Amino acid sequence: MPSGLVALLDDVSIIARTAAASIDDVAAAAGRAGSKTAGVVIDDAAVTPSYVTGLSPARELPIIWAITKGSFKNKLLILLPGALLLSQFLPGAIILILMLGGAFLSYEGAEKVMEKLGGAKHGKTVDDVIEDPVAFEKERVAGAIRTDLILSAEIMAIVLNELSNDPIADSFIGRGLALAVVAIAVTVVVYGAVALIVKMDDLGLHLTKKPSQAAQNFGHFLLKAMPWLLTALSFIGTIAMLWVGGGIIVHGTHELGFDLLYDLAHGAEYAVKAATGALSGLFGWLTYAAVSAIIGLLLGFVIVFLLHKVLKIGHTEH
Template identity: 45%
Template sequence: MSVGLIALLDDIAGLAKVAAASLDDITAQATRAGAKAAGVVIDDAAVTPRYVVGFTAARELPIVGKIALGSLKNKLLYLLPAALVLSLLAPWAITPLLMFGGAYLCYEGTEKVYEALWPHHAHEHEKAVAAVDPNPQKFEDEKVRGAIKTDFILSAEIMAITLATVPEAPFWMQALVLAVVGAGITALVYGGVALIVKADDAGVALAGNSRPVSSLLGMPPRGLESSSRSYADRMTAPLTQGLGRGLVLGMPVFLKVLGVVGTAAMVWVGGGIIVHGLEEYGLPAFGHVIHSMAEAAAHALPAVQGAVEWLVSAAGSGLFGLLVGAAIIPVLQYVVMPVRRRLQRKAA
C-alpha cells in the first residue's frame, strides 16, 4: 500500500510538472509528505471497510462514496485551513488536539476488542452510550457518521505529518501541498476500499463467465455449446473462473482479517499519537520503554532488525492504546453519558 501511495503521488507530481514548471517544488514536497504519511494511510484503508460490512451489495459503493466525500471535506474544508491557522497563530494547540483524537481512536479500537472478548458487556456499553436505531436508513447514516469521525482523526494525523515536512515553506506552498496530499490520499484510500468491498461481486461475475475474452471485447455469444467459444475463451476461462471462485471464497476471510488489522491500527495509531504527545510535554517514560524494547528485539534478530523494531514499536503503542481505551470506556459509560443525559433532560 505504501508503494502504491508513493507511485500515486509520483504520478501527481509528473502531471503537475507537465502542466506548469512552477509547481515542481509543490509536487516534490507533496510526494515526500505522502510517503511519510504512508503508515497512517494504510491504517485508514484498513479501518474503513469494516464500516461497510453488513450492508447489501447495492449499498456498499454508495456508502463508500459518502465516506469518501466526508473524508475529502475533512481534509480540504476543515483540516487544511485549521492546520494552517494553528501553525500560524497557535502551534501549541496542535499536539493536545492530536492527543484528544488519539484517545478517541484508542476508545474506538478498544471497544471492538471489548466486543469480541465480552460481547454481552459490550452490548450493555453500546446501549448506554448510543442506542441503535432499527431504521435501516438511520442505521446507515450512523455508520457513515462513525466512519467520517474516525477518518477525521486519521486525516488530522496525515495533515499534521504533511505540514511537518514543509515547516519553512511559504504559506501558499504549505496550502497547496496539503491540498495535493489530501486529495491524492483520499482517492487512493477510498478507491482501494471500493475495490475491496466489491471484489466478491467481481468474483461471482468471473466465476460465471465462460467467455472472458469475448465479453471483454464486447463480442456477442454465438451459441451455448463450448465449441462456439473462441480459442482464447477456452484457454482463459479456467483461469478467470478459478480466480472468481477464489475471490468469492476468500473475500469474507480477507474482510475479517482486515477488520482485525483495522482495529489494531486504531489502537496503534491512537496510542502512538498519545505517546509522542506525552514526550513533547516532558513525559518520555512510555516512549523510552517502547523504544528500548524495540531496540532490544532488533539487536536480538539482526537479520530482520528493521522489521522487528517496527513491529515491537507498533505493538508497544498498541498496548498503550488499549490501556488508554480501557480507561475511557467506564468513564464514558458511567460518568460522561449520565451527566450528558441529565443536562439534556434539564434543557428539555
C-alpha cells in the same frame, strides 16, 4: 522579433521554470510528509468497509461515494484552512491536537477489543433489527464521516508536523499545496481501495459465470477469500488504531517533556535491534509498534472505563 517581446517571453519562461520547480518541491514535500501517515491510512482503509458490510450490495458504492465526498469536505473545507491557520498563528497546538486524536484512536481500538472479547457493543449494528433502512444508511454514512474527520485531522496534523522542518514550510502557499496534495491523494487511495474491497465478491460472482475455467477458478477464489479478507481488515484496523494512537501519545508526551513512555518504547526497540542482527530494522520497528499498541490499548481501556462505567456515556447493551 522586437526585443521587448523577446524579454517578455524570457521572463515568462523563467516564471514557468520557477513554477515547475515549486510544483516539484511541493510534490516531494507532500510525498515525504504523506509517507508518515501510513498507519492512519491503513486504519482508515481497514475500518471503512465495516460501514457497508451487511447492507444491500446495490447500496455499497453509493454509500462509499457519500463517505468519499464527506471525506473531501472534511479535509479540504474544514481541516485544511484550520491547519493552515494553526500552523501560522498557533503552531504549538498541533501536538495537542495530535494527542487528542491519538487518545480517540486508542479508545476506538480498545472498545473494539473489548467487544471482540464479549463486552457490550456500542451503537446499532447490522445484527440488529433495522426498522428504517434509509435512516440507518444515513446514520452509517454520518458515523463514517465523523470517524473520517478524526482520522483526517490526524493525517493533516502529522503532515504539518513533518513539514515543520521542510523548506516548503516557509511558504504559507507551499504548506497549503502540500496539505491539499496529501489530502486528495489519501482520499482517492483509501476510498478507491475500499470500493474495490467491498465489490470483490460481486467481481468473483461475475467471473464464476465466465466460460473460461481460469476465470471461474479465480472467481471462486475471490468469493472464498472475501470473508477472510473482511476479518483480516477488521483485525488490522483495530491493531492500526492502537499502534497509531499509542505511537502518537508516545511521541506527544516526549515533545511535552514527559519521557517515560518514549524511553520505554524506544528502549525496547533498541534492545531488540541489538539482538536480531540482519533483521534488526524490521524487528526493532515491530517491537516499537507493539509497545505503542500496548500503550494505546491501556490508555483506551482507561478512557472506555471512564466514559462507559463512570460517566455512563454511549453505553448500550445488545
